Amino acid sequence: xxxxxxxxxxxxxxxxxxxxxxxxxxxxxxxxxxxxxxxxxxxxxxxxxxxxxxxxxxxxxxxxxxxxxxxxxxxxxxxxxxxxxxxxxxxxxxxxxxxxxxxxxxxxxxxxxxxxxxxxxxxxxxxxxxxxxxxxxxxxxxxxxxxxxxxxxxxxxxxxxx
Numbered sequence: 446x447x448x449x450x451x452x453x454x455x456x457x458x459x460x461x462x463x464x465x466x467x468x469x470x471x472x473x474x475x476x477x478x479x480x481x482x483x484x485x486x487x488x489x490x491x492x493x494x495x496x497x498x499x500x501x502x503x504x505x506x507x508x509x510x511x512x513x514x515x516x517x518x519x520x521x522x523x524x525x526x527x528x529x530x531x532x533x534x535x536x537x538x539x540x541x542x543x544x545x546x547x548x549x550x551x552x553x554x555x556x557x558x559x560x561x562x563x564x565x566x567x568x569x570x571x572x573x574x575x576x577x578x579x580x581x582x583x584x585x586x587x588x589x590x591x592x593x594x595x596x597x598x599x600x601x602x603x604x605x606x607x
Contacts, residue, residue, distance in 0.1 A: 446472070451501075451512045451543060453494055454554060455480030455519035462497035464512070473507070475500040481521040487530055490519065495539045515543035518554020520574075523588070552576035553586060 448467045453460055460480040464473040477497040480490045494517065502509040522528060531548040549557075555566045556578040563579035563586075576590035 446507070446510075448513045449510065451498065451515040452554070453480065453497065453515070453517050453519065454551070455490070455494075455517065456551060457481040457484055457520055460493060460497065460519075462494070462501050464501050473501040473505045475504060480519050482519065482527060482531075483521040487527070487534060491531070491534055491539060494535075495542055498542050509541075511541055512543040514545045514547065516554065517546060517548040518551050519548065520551045522548050522550045549586070550576075550588070552588065552590070553578050 446466065449472070450465045450467070452463050452465070454463075455461075457479055460477045462475045462477065463471050466472050475497045477493045477500075479485050480493050482490050485493075494515075498512075498515075499509050517531065522531065528548045532546060535542065535546045551568060552566050552574055555568065556564045556576075557580075561580075563577070565577050566575070568574045568576075574590060576588050578586065578588055580586050
C-alpha cells in the first residue's frame with residue numbers, strides 16, 4: 446500500500462477517521478464517538494482515535510500499520526498545553542498509530558483541507574465556531590474568531606442547544 450497518512454475530524458457528537466495514500470486518495474474510513482477533550486477527557490479522546498484507526502484498517506481487511514503522519518482536527522483543542530498533552534500521551538500510549546501526530550482545533554482542519562495558507566470557517570455542529578485561520582511562511586498558525594466555547598457555556602449557534 447505504500448506510505449499512509451491519517452486524519453481525524455473530531456467533534457462533540459461524533460468523529461470521522463480517514464486513511465489516505467501518498468497520492469491523497471482515501472483508502473479507508475471509520476467513525477467514532479465524541480472526541481472533544483472538554484467533554485470526555487484526553488484519555489478517552491485518544492482511546493477513540495486508536496479505536497477508529499484500528500477499525501479503518503479492518504474495514505479494508507488490512508492489518509493495522511503505523512501511519513507516516515496523523516492530523517487530529519479536534520473540537521476543544523486550542524491551548525498549547527492541551528496539544529502538548531495529546532502529543533505526550535500519543536507517544537507513550539499509542540506510538541504504533543503514527544510516526545508523527547499534529548493536533549489542531551477543528552477550525553484548522555476544516556480550513557487547511559480546502560486552503561493552503563488559511564481562510565475563514567464557520568462551524569455549526571454540536572457547537573459553533575467562526576474563525577479566521579492563517580499560516581505564516583514559517584508554519585505558525587494564528588486564529589482569530591468568536592464562539593467555540595461549547596454548548597456547556599452557551600453556544601446558541603450549535604446543535605447542542607437545539
